[in-house]
Amino acid sequence: MDVVLITSGPRTTPYSMYRTLGAYKIAQSLRKNNYSSQVIDFVNFMTEEEFMKCCSKFINSDTKVLALSTTFLMYGSMLSINTLPPHVINAINYFTNLYPNLKIVFGGCHSRTVTETDNITAKYECVIEYGEDIIVDLLNFYTGKGPQPIFEFLIKPWATYKVYKTPLVKKYNIEEDNFIFTKEDCIVQGETLPIEISRGCIFKCKFCNHLLLGRGKLDYLRSMELVKNELENNYKNWGVTNYFIICDTFNDTEYKMNEWYKMINSLSFKIKYTAYVRADLLDRYPDTAHILADTGLTSVFHGIETLNPRSAVSIGKGWSGKRAKEFIPNLYHNIWNKKILQSLSFIIGLPHNRHEDFFEILNWFEENDLYNLVPHGLGLYKIKNRNQSEFERNYENYGYRFLDDNRPYNWSNDYWNLQTVADLINKNQNRIHKMSSKHGSWEIMLLAQYGFSSEQLTKENQKNIKAWQYVIKKKEHLEKYMNLLLSL
Numbered sequence: 001m002d003v004v005l006i007t008s009g010p011r012t013t014p015y016s017m018y019r020t021l022g023a024y025k026i027a028q029s030l031r032k033n034n035y036s037s038q039v040i041d042f043v044n045f046m047t048e049e050e051f052m053k054c055c056s057k058f059i060n061s062d063t064k065v066l067a068l069s070t071t072f073l074m075y076g077s078m079l080s081i082n083t084l085p086p087h088v089i090n091a092i093n094y095f096t097n098l099y100p101n102l103k104i105v106f107g108g109c110h111s112r113t114v115t116e117t118d119n120i121t122a123k124y125e126c127v128i129e130y131g132e133d134i135i136v137d138l139l140n141f142y143t144g145k146g147p148q149p150i151f152e153f154l155i156k157p158w159a160t161y162k163v164y165k166t167p168l169v170k171k172y173n174i175e176e177d178n179f180i181f182t183k184e185d186c187i188v189q190g191e192t193l194p195i196e197i198s199r200g201c202i203f204k205c206k207f208c209n210h211l212l213l214g215r216g217k218l219d220y221l222r223s224m225e226l227v228k229n230e231l232e233n234n235y236k237n238w239g240v241t242n243y244f245i246i247c248d249t250f251n252d253t254e255y256k257m258n259e260w261y262k263m264i265n266s267l268s269f270k271i272k273y274t275a276y277v278r279a280d281l282l283d284r285y286p287d288t289a290h291i292l293a294d295t296g297l298t299s300v301f302h303g304i305e306t307l308n309p310r311s312a313v314s315i316g317k318g319w320s321g322k323r324a325k326e327f328i329p330n331l332y333h334n335i336w337n338k339k340i341l342q343s344l345s346f347i348i349g350l351p352h353n354r355h356e357d358f359f360e361i362l363n364w365f366e367e368n369d370l371y372n373l374v375p376h377g378l379g380l381y382k383i384k385n386r387n388q389s390e391f392e393r394n395y396e397n398y399g400y401r402f403l404d405d406n407r408p409y410n411w412s413n414d415y416w417n418l419q420t421v422a423d424l425i426n427k428n429q430n431r432i433h434k435m436s437s438k439h440g441s442w443e444i445m446l447l448a449q450y451g452f453s454s455e456q457l458t459k460e461n462q463k464n465i466k467a468w469q470y471v472i473k474k475k476e477h478l479e480k481y482m483n484l485l486l487s488l
Contacts, residue, residue, distance in 0.1 A: 015470035
């Protein structure tokens with residue numbers, strides 16, 4: 001196998017185990033350029049013995065690259081840097097000792113935060129931003145078929161390594177992306193799958209460090225005919241009808257919503273899905289709320305961020321400080337009749353935020369009998385070799401400081417620091433738990449792959465059924481996946 005790609009979803013709950021899409025898109029790009037590739041997924045949930053068995057199936061003396069997606073593979077907490085799982089580190093060291101010519105390439109949003117404490121003995125390189133083209137350039141270079149891609153040096157106390165982000169010739173075009181999952185991806189029957197309808201975001205929220213912010217409204221939008229082909233392929237081969245839509249903002253334009261509606265209604269089967277949806281656009285374009293409901297939206301994630309008007313303006317989401325308190329309850333209870341389950345995300349530590357704003361959010365949530373609350377601290381990183389948010393690029397302009405160069409995530413301002421935010425959330429954890437103990441938007445679609453309907457999950461939320469039932473299902477799902485993988 002020329003390239004083996006290691007990836008995993010996050011371990012946010014005892015039963016969370018789902019695919020992320022990046023490694024599969026890169027594997028497809030490699031295959032189209034005549035490089036064999038294999039994705040090994042769900043790595044965070046494997047034992048070391050299981051992981052080594054899977055790796056040994058595909059890594060040999062002919063393998064050129066072991067590529068690792070760090071976005072969810074690495075883990076940490078609000079007060080610590082992300083680190084690689086020990087069994088992954090052990091595997092990297094084992095295979096690079098066994099095959100000295102094996103290249104290690106990190107990708108994903110944490111690829112530049114691999115630390116000295118990860119104890120990786122091999123040299124490694126990084127790919128940042130979107131990897132469909134740059135990974136092919138790298139393989140061409142490693143195999144003597146092309147020049148070395150453009151790179152920068154990232155210098156750390158214990159190592160200096162190369163960071164690649166600019167492809168020599170850009171070929172990948174999401175508008176014409178005919179991606180489909182294949183037999184080699186080992187899809188489990190009825191699994192909930194990620195799907196990409198568009199890329200980037202038309203907005204430029206100041207705390208956001210995602211790529212392609214502020215794009216044109218119809219830029220980077222896939223052909224709906226190609227999306228339809230993907231949906232039909234998944235249904236035909238694995239009976240898949242449940243999806244995570246991974247667009248940064250799914251409902252960014254009325255045009256997209258109308259085209260989505262027409263395409264979904266041309267299918268011979270129904271789907272259900274969750275998505276990131278801007279509540280302010282539902283308020284501005286009321287018909288789109290009904291389009292989403294009519295096309296299978298089952299759960300939804302709204303980034304509200306704050307109810308403080310000054311904080312909302314400071315991040316570029318003025319609507320949240322003006323209309324969210326009124327609109328969100330109306331959307332949940334009246335427009336969607338409590339049939340679409342909302343996760344509401346709020347950031348603590350924004351400019352002009354105060355303790356009283358935090359309690360206003362809790363009181364508002366309880367008084368309006370809303371579904372699921374997700375409060376979390378502001379994330380800022382003082383790391384230059386990564387895509388940075390406006391707050392991170394110009395943090396001093398917004399009143400932020402970094403306390404310790406050895407802890408590049410440890411920010412403060414005149415009112416908060418990362419520790420006081422964590423303390424406030426932890427001190428009110430019992431109250432928050434009552435608002436966040438229901439299954440979140442992503443979890444609802446995750447549990448659908450185990451055979452639980454949204455109606456069942458709502459009842460289980462009310463009865464507080466123990467999670468062990470889901471843990472058993474997760475274990476069964478992992479075993480099915482590994483059996484498919486090892487039988488290739």
